[in-house]
Amino acid sequence: MKISYGILYFCFKSNFMSIEVHAISKNYGAQKALDQVSFTIQKGEIVGFLGPNGAGKSTLMKILTTYLSADEGTASVNGFDVSTQQKAVQQSIGYLPEHNPLYLDLYVREYLEFNANVYGVEKNRIEEVILLTGLMSERHKKIGQLSKGYRQRVGLANALLHNPDVLILDEPTTGLDPNQLVEIRNVIRNVGKDKTVFLSTHIMQEVEAICDRVIIIDGGKIVADKKIDKLTTTSEAQIIEVEFDRLVDAKLVNTIPNLDAATNVEANLWELKFSSDHDMRPIVFDFAQEHGLKTLQLNLKNKNLESLFREVTKH
Numbered sequence: 001m002k003i004s005y006g007i008l009y010f011c012f013k014s015n016f017m018s019i020e021v022h023a024i025s026k027n028y029g030a031q032k033a034l035d036q037v038s039f040t041i042q043k044g045e046i047v048g049f050l051g052p053n054g055a056g057k058s059t060l061m062k063i064l065t066t067y068l069s070a071d072e073g074t075a076s077v078n079g080f081d082v083s084t085q086q087k088a089v090q091q092s093i094g095y096l097p098e099h100n101p102l103y104l105d106l107y108v109r110e111y112l113e114f115n116a117n118v119y120g121v122e123k124n125r126i127e128e129v130i131l132l133t134g135l136m137s138e139r140h141k142k143i144g145q146l147s148k149g150y151r152q153r154v155g156l157a158n159a160l161l162h163n164p165d166v167l168i169l170d171e172p173t174t175g176l177d178p179n180q181l182v183e184i185r186n187v188i189r190n191v192g193k194d195k196t197v198f199l200s201t202h203i204m205q206e207v208e209a210i211c212d213r214v215i216i217i218d219g220g221k222i223v224a225d226k227k228i229d230k231l232t233t234t235s236e237a238q239i240i241e242v243e244f245d246r247l248v249d250a251k252l253v254n255t256i257p258n259l260d261a262a263t264n265v266e267a268n269l270w271e272l273k274f275s276s277d278h279d280m281r282p283i284v285f286d287f288a289q290e291h292g293l294k295t296l297q298l299n300l301k302n303k304n305l306e307s308l309f310r311e312v313t314k315h
Contacts, residue, residue, distance in 0.1 A: 019166065058171075096167075109140065125163070259272060281298050
């Protein structure tokens with residue numbers, strides 16, 4: 001049986017991994033910043049990278065952008081090895097670091113022209129990225145005159161100049177006010193329509209608003225890897241928040257039928273977890289009645305990103 005080379009090429013491209021990370025470890029002296037980190041990101045995905053401060057987010061991004069080298073493991077971007085094909089990696093990614101380095105005395109268009117010459121791209125690409133990132137009204141201003149939100153747009157425009165397949169953005173919304181935050185979110189969502197985006201942040205709302213998937217790191221290890229749309233279902237766990245009218249001993253709470261876990265959030269407030277497709281609130285209500293308790297609130301909580309984050313980064 002003959003198989004067309006075109007079909008083989010299409011199958012390869014459709015399953016192409018934009019980012020592959022395998023057993024990456026990195027130490028800073030006695031501190032282990034990354035510990036056997038592994039994951040893959042498919043072409044076209046927008047993936048949020050979450051974790052507490054010091055969890056290893058920026059370290060991994062610096063390895064993927066070739067600014068740092070790993071002590072162990074392998075990683076590739078667009079099929080290029082970050083250790084042995086550094087120039088090819090750098091040419092195929094757009095990188096916006098956490099502290100966006102800009103020449104404040106240059107005009108916006110002047111700054112982008114300078115970088116276009118460095119990248120060796122056509123001048124008409126400058127107009128394209130200015131339009132794409134919403135900089136038309138600011139293009140003739142000095143960067144030092146711009147707000148933090150517009151400076152982030154300039155950084156994004158610069159990262160997009162050479163039309164990379166992969167965007168790596170490290171804390172792109174840090175320090176922005178709510179209006180600026182919404183603006184940058186829309187820009188990232190727009191440019192992510194035809195690119196792979198790997199987005200580091202500590203703002204969970206950003207991940208829920210922009211991303212298809214979230215990877216959570218804690219203590220240098222991957223502790224969760226989930227599709228965002230799966231977080232709004234209760235198929236994995238049903239979480240009920242209940243507040244009693246007085247303190248209840250944990251041993252008593254744990255006698256609730258079919259209960260998987262109980263967490264005393266504060267004072268009389270409990271978070272109860274069940275593995276069931278049926279609404280377990282009547283069971284909790286019956287338990288309260290049986291033991292002479294009143295329920296001040298009894299809410300079914302869909303599992304969201306915040307609850308997942310708290311669950312996997314408890315320490």
